[in-house]
Amino acid sequence: MSKTSIDKALLEERHRLRSRSASLHGHGADHPAQELERVAAHLREHDIRPDVYGAGEYVEAFEQEVADLLGTESARFMPSGCMAQPIALRIWAERAQNFETAFHATSHLELHEEHGYRELHGLNAILLGDPSRPTLACDLEALPDLSSLLVELPAREIGGQLPDWEALVELTARARSRGIRLHLDGARLWEAQSFYERPHAEICALFDSIYVSFYKGIGALAGAMLLGPADFIEEAAVWQRRQGGTLYSALANIVSARTRLAHQIKRMPLYRDRAREVAGLWRRMEGVTVLPDPPQVNMFHLQFSADATALAQARDRVAKDCGIWLFGGLRAKGGTCSTELTIGEAALGIADDRLAAAMAQLQA
């Protein structure tokens, strides 16, 4: 067999192993048809008319619901955060006639979006502060004038870290005093709320515009929302059209998001508590570091002083022997490696003793 076929066979074998095991990460894998069937049943039960190019009673009611929850005037359902966030920064830039923005060096916009903010929107971004900790007020010192500052709560790439409430208030007040518009990257706002234990609207009141996601913690098919003042959202809808994001219909994604949101929000504290328990089990392991420790939300990183290839093989063996899939992709760095764990429904169903046994097996 060629190298490619061996790689493919290995991937297939891993896919089979993972789907037969209880995953520690995420919400567990339903059959791909399941969410569509749930949405279809909901459509049969209620008299819901499809949205047409972003307009329609159902989607507009959903937008108002989320706007009310987050305390903003208006909201717009969009296909993705990758679409929503550069649009927000572009609008603030146009208004200020200033295309300078700033965010954390590990922001999704910098790492995972092919620099659409720059290539499509002509924005220039200053990457702020020490990449290993959240953005703080001191990071704004000695910066040129900015039209906007994007803050991700929690910062995913550094294990879901959050500034404490006082630091967040100080950061946003400092920016505001300089006339900088604040945009919240709330891809995991639902998770951040379980850390601050303040109403969503109190967190969001620190920001001028907000993006939230519905497929990550919420577990919907796909989709995002951009929120802010009514005139801002009107402009955003025009940019959404320009970017090709105003679809003929997005009904399945909209129904999936709306029907899951209320239920999933309530589960976030459970996920956070379980994340702390699971992290506690990892902490006891030799050669494993939990980051941050303790986790602040329902996610954290694990750093292993082990070779990535060997560790992946050990994980596969544990899945075969114990029926638990301990983690997914490993990022290698020298002779060590790391992974990201997000705790959701799946981990709630795995007992601690079974989990500890699987972890022990990893180093056997």
Added chain:
Amino acid sequence: MSKTSIDKALLEERHRLRSRSASLHGHGADHPAQELERVAAHLREHDIRPDVYGAGEYVEAFEQEVADLLGTESARFMPSGCMAQPIALRIWAERAQNFETAFHATSHLELHEEHGYRELHGLNAILLGDPSRPTLACDLEALPDLSSLLVELPAREIGGQLPDWEALVELTARARSRGIRLHLDGARLWEAQSFYERPHAEICALFDSIYVSFYKGIGALAGAMLLGPADFIEEAAVWQRRQGGTLYSALANIVSARTRLAHQIKRMPLYRDRAREVAGLWRRMEGVTVLPDPPQVNMFHLQFSADATALAQARDRVAKDCGIWLFGGLRAKGGTCSTELTIGEAALGIADDRLAAAMAQLQA
């Protein structure tokens, strides 16, 4: 009641009337759940794994299928044509280091996309020739250097008109001889093929890049494809990410499109023939003009020498009395008005005598 509530009540009444009647336009209205149920059943029956951020066996096999059908090297599923087409023009512009493009004055990019090609991609478009006829080779005379030329087949806003084959070959050859890249707006390529009666690949061979749509004639949930050389499509995938169009998953849209395409393509000649029959009935009516006459594809415009408000009321009355919804939105122009009719499954099920009686009733 306020003016707004009266308008809303009228819209509601019209929605009820239309959904109770046999529509002459389109494919007929299924329950919004139906296509999702069909997709879910297909997922249960076959072992299909969801795409993840645009990658996956199923979507890639679909892309290859359409690339093979259209005779291109490569293809990429995208959320919408509004996303796909400016990306194509941008790539050709970057390669030529020339941001001048050209298209028909009624192009979708000019009329319905909030000028994303300009505002996002910095392209400048020259609007070509006489807006009441398709683009012809003579329209290229005396133009500055262009990186690309976009040709919509058929031109929707002028009733689905097409240049004849010789004129199309002349246009594309003229452009090619000047080093201009040719992009096909094939939102209705499936329909155009039934006019040219040549293989899809023979039509597409005249172009460097092609966009096709899956929700219009094909009747899928939503979605589009961009096609061209492999290196072009690789670049397009990067731009798709930048525009926020690489979704966590688009499985429902992909399965809907792939499973409907093969079946629907075969129906296009039926729709075209039926369109000619239906147009023949309209032609006999006093004060009604069919454009183009005869229709070239399965769509045409109707121009009425009648007031739009009065005609809409007459249409509602016909729906009530005869159970046929003759047309939808009317565009008023002075004391006259016009509408667009696209013939699909729905019109195949309406007998000529019933239809003629309904039309007669319209002027009663």
